[in-house]
Amino acid sequence: HDTVDAGATEVPLPDIQQHLNHLFETKVGADVTFNVNGETIAAHRCVLAARSPVFMAQLFGPMKEGAATCDIQIEDMEANVFRALLSFIYTDLFPEMEDDEADVEEGQEADEVVYATWLQWMQDLLVAADRYDIQRLKFCCEEGLSECMDVSSVTSTLAIAEQHHCHDLKEACLNFLRVQSSSSLQEVMSTSDWEHITVTYPSVLNELIAKLAAKA
Amino acid sequence: HDTVDAGATEVPLPDIQQHLNHLFETKVGADVTFNVNGETIAAHRCVLAARSPVFMAQLFGPMKEGAATCDIQIEDMEANVFRALLSFIYTDLFPEMEDDEADVEEGQEADEVVYATWLQWMQDLLVAADRYDIQRLKFCCEEGLSECMDVSSVTSTLAIAEQHHCHDLKEACLNFLRVQSSSSLQEVMSTSDWEHITVTYPSVLNELIAKLAAKA
Structure with missing residues (x-):
C-alpha cells in the first residue's frame, strides 16, 4: 500500500467473515452461553438469530424462556460439532475437523479410519445444520456425502438422509x-445399519x- | 432444488451478508441507538465492534460511558451517511446513494449536478469511514474519487485526502x-477551495x- 501512482490502489477483499x-x-x-457436554461456549445472540431461524425463535421469539435464554443447555450434540456449527454461523466457511489426524489402531487401515472419521464429521454437521435450519451448511454436507459415498457409508447416510428430509x-x-x-x-444388506433402515424406514x-425394477 | 440426480445439487452462495x-x-x-440529526437508528453493538475499532473502543473499551452507550449522539454527520456507514458494516457492500436522482435546477447541466451529488456522497463516506476506521470502505471511496476526478472535484478531494491521511x-x-x-x-487555483488549501495545508x-518542477 505504498504505491506512488494512485491508479494502483488495490481495494482489499471483503473482510466481514474475518471480522466476525x-x-x-x-x-x-x-x-449467551451454551453448555455442551460440560463445555461452555459463549456467543452473540443477534448473530445466531440472524443466521438461524431456530436460534431466532429460541432467543427472540415468543417462546423464549425469559432470562433463561442467557444460559442454554445443548443436548445430544458433541461440543466440537456445536462449535463448528457456530463457526459456520459466524464465517460462512465450511468448518474443518478439529482433529484432522484420526487415531489409527493396530490392525486398521489408515485410509479407512480417516474416511470413517470424516464420515462421522459430515453426518454430525448435517444433523446439526438441520436442527438449527442452516440451509447452506446442510447443502454442503449433503454434497460432500453424495460425492464421497462408498459401501461402508451408504447405509448410515441413507438413514440420516431419510430422517432429516x-x-x-x-x-x-x-x-x-x-x-x-x-x-x-x-x-450392504447384511449389516446392522441396514437392519435399522428395515425396521425404522421400511x-x-x-x-x-x-x-432396481426400473434398471434397464 | 428439485433435481432427481443428486450429483446436480448446487450449494447456495454464501448468504451471511444478506442475513446481516x-x-x-x-x-x-x-x-444501541444512535441519534443523528434528529433521526434514530438502531443497531447491534457486537456487529459494530467487530467491524470498527472505533466502535469497539466506544462500546466495549475502558472509555465507554457506562449505560450511556445504549444511546449515542452522532455529531457532524448526515443521517443518510451514517446509515450508509452502518449498511457497509453489516454487509461489506459499497452503499448506494439513497437519492439516486439529483435535483436539477434551471440553468444547471444535469451531468454536473449528478457528478456533484456523487462527489459529495463519496467524500462524505470517506470522512465517515476514516472516523470509524473502516479501512475497506475508505479504500473504496479513495479509489472511486481517484478514478472519476475532474477539475471541479480535484481541489476539495485534495483537501479531504490531506485531512484524512x-x-x-x-x-x-x-x-x-x-x-x-x-x-x-x-x-483550479482561482477557486475558494484552493484558497482553503493555501491557508490550511500550505x-x-x-x-x-x-x-511540477520534476515534469520532463
Whole structure:
C-alpha cells in the first residue's frame, strides 16, 4: 500500500467473515452461553438469530424462556460439532475437523479410519445444520456425502438422509445402491445399519425396489 | 432444488451478508441507538465492534460511558451517511446513494449536478469511514474519487485526502494537477477551495511545486 501512482490502489477483499470470526474467538460482547457436554461456549445472540431461524425463535421469539435464554443447555450434540456449527454461523466457511489426524489402531487401515472419521464429521454437521435450519451448511454436507459415498457409508447416510428430509442425498444413496453388483448389495444388506433402515424406514426399501425394477 | 440426480445439487452462495442486512433492517435484538440529526437508528453493538475499532473502543473499551452507550449522539454527520456507514458494516457492500436522482435546477447541466451529488456522497463516506476506521470502505471511496476526478472535484478531494491521511488519493490529486494545462491549473487555483488549501495545508503547495518542477 505504498504505491506512488494512485491508479494502483488495490481495494482489499471483503473482510466481514474475518471480522466476525475474530468476534467469535474473542467473545467481546457475548450475551449467551451454551453448555455442551460440560463445555461452555459463549456467543452473540443477534448473530445466531440472524443466521438461524431456530436460534431466532429460541432467543427472540415468543417462546423464549425469559432470562433463561442467557444460559442454554445443548443436548445430544458433541461440543466440537456445536462449535463448528457456530463457526459456520459466524464465517460462512465450511468448518474443518478439529482433529484432522484420526487415531489409527493396530490392525486398521489408515485410509479407512480417516474416511470413517470424516464420515462421522459430515453426518454430525448435517444433523446439526438441520436442527438449527442452516440451509447452506446442510447443502454442503449433503454434497460432500453424495460425492464421497462408498459401501461402508451408504447405509448410515441413507438413514440420516431419510430422517432429516434430504431429498437429493437420499436419491444419491438409492442411485449408488442401484448400480452396485449383486454381491456388493448383499454385503450392504447384511449389516446392522441396514437392519435399522428395515425396521425404522421400511418405505425406503420400496423406493429401492422401484429403482432396481426400473434398471434397464 | 428439485433435481432427481443428486450429483446436480448446487450449494447456495454464501448468504451471511444478506442475513446481516436483514438483521440491520429488522432491528431484532438491537442494543444501541444512535441519534443523528434528529433521526434514530438502531443497531447491534457486537456487529459494530467487530467491524470498527472505533466502535469497539466506544462500546466495549475502558472509555465507554457506562449505560450511556445504549444511546449515542452522532455529531457532524448526515443521517443518510451514517446509515450508509452502518449498511457497509453489516454487509461489506459499497452503499448506494439513497437519492439516486439529483435535483436539477434551471440553468444547471444535469451531468454536473449528478457528478456533484456523487462527489459529495463519496467524500462524505470517506470522512465517515476514516472516523470509524473502516479501512475497506475508505479504500473504496479513495479509489472511486481517484478514478472519476475532474477539475471541479480535484481541489476539495485534495483537501479531504490531506485531512484524512489518504496517501494514494493525495498522490492521485497531485498527479492530476501536474498534467493539467497552464490555463486549467489557473482555473483550479482561482477557486475558494484552493484558497482553503493555501491557508490550511500550505505544505501541499510545496509538494505540487516539486511535482511540477520534476515534469520532463
